[in-house]
Amino acid sequence: MVNRDVSLSVLLSAGRSGLHRIGRTQVSAVEQTSEQFAQRLFEAALGTVDILAIHLGDRLGWYSALAAGPADAAELTTRAGGDRRYAQEWLEQQAATGILTVTPDGRFALPAGPAEVLTDTNSLDYLAPLARMLAGAAVQLPALVRAYREGGGVGWSEYGTDVRESQADMNRPWFEHRLAVDLATVPDVHALLSAPGARVADIGSGGGWSSIALARAYPDLRVDGYDIDPPSIAMATANAADLADRVHFHHADVTTDLPESAYDVVFAFECVHDMPYPVEVLSAARRALRPSGVVIVMDEAVDPDFASPASDVDRLMYGFSLLVCLPDGMAHPGSAGTGTVMRAEQLEEYAHKAGFTTLDILPIENFGFWRFYRLTV
Template identity: 55%
Template sequence: MTEAVDRHPDRPGASPEAFAERLFGSALATAETMSVYLGDRLGWYRCMVESGPLTSDALAEHTETNARYAREWLEMQCAFGILDADLTASPPTFAIPPGVAEVLTDTSSLSYLGALPRMFAASARHLPELLDAYRHGGGVSWETLGADARECQADLNRPWFDNRLAPALAGVDHLHARLSRPGAHIADIGFGAGHSTIALARAYPEATFVGLDVDDASVQMARAHAATAEVSERVRFLVADGDEASAHGPFDAAFAFECLHDMPRPVEVLAAVRRSLTPGASLIVMDEAVSDEFTGPADDLDKIMYGFSLFVCLPDSMSSPPSAATGTVFRPSTLKQYARDAGYAGVEVLPIEDFSFFRFYELTT
């Protein structure tokens, strides 16, 4: 029995040696994640994709960065097995393998994760404030977390919205029919960078859309994206809280993509959206597909969501009291309770599967 427990260092009964090994591995993963952040933000990965194998001096020259730091980073990337090195060349040259390049630089790929370290970088910058919040309450807002957090979420979700949202919704017959009606008016609550709204606008060209978000920087970013996508005539992005939805309705459908768990007062927002819906319309909530209940040791999805919750989403929600303090581990039972409290008739899980880390719910009136 002891040997069986020791082989699972994520369990409370692990031996000191096993847990020490696990923690050392976590430190290695942290260093790797931080190094990926550097390669992403300094443009080193993208430069290697565009230019092919490079020496450290050439990489520094192309990216206008420091050559000594570039060499140390390149060697570390090879030590971790991310990049390849040709040691027969003098000086050595470094290259990025195609699979690694896709994950770290191809923002249209469903495998793209290059922006992922930005979320943790955003919270690391505010660890003193987070420590104070953990001691005394309060939090750190999405606005304070800044561009790293904002762009991370937007960039990671965009390929899924661009490539999979339209087919996913087309597979839900009653919803697709409502969205396809000529003149349909649709809300996107908490739209972030606007990629969800733009994907909806492309899928349903006879509809008009209103996006509501409290973060002014996100609104500006979304408006720029809508102009680039040439959908600005049918899409409006406004700085507004979700509880202002009824002022911009009525809506034939509404969406809330990966935002409800961040809201300090989600029931109030849900109730306002319900009041803004036309008869028979529904609200579609996309949120994390975490397990149904807490069971102690969890799968990797729950683990990463607890990480996001502790460092980003829960502090964001608690920065605006009074707060429901939902957190990223947003279980179905919690959403169903919020929906009941907001006056919805029911909550159903839609038959949309294999959509990144997410589950789709329909809140009916």
């Protein structure tokens, strides 16, 4: 059963970077006048423009160039490349929307706060990949319309580099700075990872940053990452080049390819909700455990129940679900069709069907968008 004593404090918090739950601030649909809803839609349009413009600046390297100092369009394109006329328009838009400031000599400057959020890949506040994820998903709108109308889905490979890399880049600071620190506060998990000869599996390993963080924190640990996406395996292998003696990535279907009784811990970081066959995956993870081993699932820190209006985090997760996660899962026949908003009771149901007896919510708080679950037999 879900450990309710632990869960309450975790459910009330979603983390840093403006991700704190701030209550259900949205006006309900029945209370909105036409003028209020028109204003809301107008503000959403402004936000959409900002997201897409941030994506341009991120991908062109213009924010990184501005982090080196103020620039006009000519200086910016000299530093980072690009077309001067487009650069002028982008700089003016960024200043008009309040991201950049204008110096007395007419150049454009990137203040320290936005610079950290948009360029510091080591910061827990780094959110440029969020714009990249949404922009990458928007490219697939024709395919999404078709899937919504006819059924089926849009597979992960179809979303391409922007979406693949954005997920890895957004998770990376949290894995590098917080993962091992927070897992060390859970005594049984820390003991398993610290034991001589310990081995772990990281299923749905993506860019590999979770595997890398675990290996660096536990010098004797051997890590096997598994993913069904070949470009992700290539990316992870390159990222972990200095740990190649202890960290290995495998292109595999974990429902059939996980070795039995091989691992002390099986991790699934932000991937179970994407999986078309979560019960089969969790069953394979259970079989892969050594005696006294555990499965740790990190997934979205959504509210325990559906609500209308919902918290800001739930609203964002529904957005990811509509545009990426549900279509990805639905691209496979017979999919469970979970979607991003996988609540604790849904995961508990999957876990019980997979042969686990207990699901606990770990006391790891303020870890970005995410919550940690421990599954035991």
